Amino acid sequence: RISHPINGRIPSALGKKASELTDEEKTLFYQRMCFCFEIPSIVHDEYGNRLALSIGGVRAYNEINLYSKKSVERFKIFIGFRNRVCSNLMLTTDGLQDKIEVLNVQELYAAALNLFHAYNPSKDLHLLRTLGQMSITTSEFCQIIGRMRLYQALTPNQQKRLPRLLLGDSQINAACRAFVSDANFKSTGDSITGWQLLNLLNGSVKSSYIDNFLERNLNCTEFVQGIQRAKLGDSEYAWFLG
Numbered sequence: 001r002i003s004h005p006i007n008g009r010i011p012s013a014l015g016k017k018a019s020e021l022t023d024e025e026k027t028l029f030y031q032r033m034c035f036c037f038e039i040p041s042i043v044h045d046e047y048g049n050r051l052a053l054s055i056g057g058v059r060a061y062n063e064i065n066l067y068s069k070k071s072v073e074r075f076k077i078f079i080g081f082r083n084r085v086c087s088n089l090m091l092t093t094d095g096l097q098d099k100i101e102v103l104n105v106q107e108l109y110a111a112a113l114n115l116f117h118a119y120n121p122s123k124d125l126h127l128l129r130t131l132g133q134m135s136i137t138t139s140e141f142c143q144i145i146g147r148m149r150l151y152q153a154l155t156p157n158q159q160k161r162l163p164r165l166l167l168g169d170s171q172i173n174a175a176c177r178a179f180v181s182d183a184n185f186k187s188t189g190d191s192i193t194g195w196q197l198l199n200l201l202n203g204s205v206k207s208s209y210i211d212n213f214l215e216r217n218l219n220c221t222e223f224v225q226g227i228q229r230a231k232l233g234d235s236e237y238a239w240f241l242g
Helices: 105-118 121-131 138-153 156-160 169-181 194-204 213-231
Strands: 005-009 026-030 032-046 049-060 073-083 088-090 096-102 135-137 191-193
Touching: 032 073, 032 121, 049 121, 073 105, 073 121, 088 194, 088 213, 096 105, 096 213, 121 194, 121 213, 135 138, 135 194, 138 169, 138 191, 169 194, 191 194, 194 213
Parallel strands: none
Antiparallel strands: 005 026, 032 049, 049 073, 073 088, 073 096, 135 191
């Protein structure tokens, strides 16, 4: 998947007017690109959803100065499970490296291998299974959504005293609509599970820019885990439950 195209020029033509550029001096590139592919031999069924282990990465040229001297190249790579029912990606801290800086392909290859070797898919599957065992009442969901909205209005100092939340109003609105109408994860009674909440939030971030959605996916997992701990008495995310 790629973002919008950028019309550019080769370095030797930096001082020319756009109307004076020859075809050989013009360039075309896409500012952001991401890829994702599944490992077909590693799939798992969870709560009626088929999860496929997936690997991917992001390259964003807006993070670097293309016309400066060559410096480190920046990449983001990930490994985690994708829900094939809805294409939601579920990432944990073990599955995301969002600040890889390398000078050549060999260093990028080594960084990717380090990530893959350290990743434990069984740990993630256990997490997803336990989230499905957590119940969140409609009243609690409304309280959580209200606090997420309030978080946006807090001062930076007030936000620093709380766990980070990367979802904005558009994502929160999307999660609310999905709570009512999503074919796979909407509420069908007086409560939903943590598994449903995770997918409602993950589904809401899919419209994010290519270079932002990975961090937001991870933040969704962190947030729902935090709510799970808060319901067990932990204080870190208790503010979101009121």
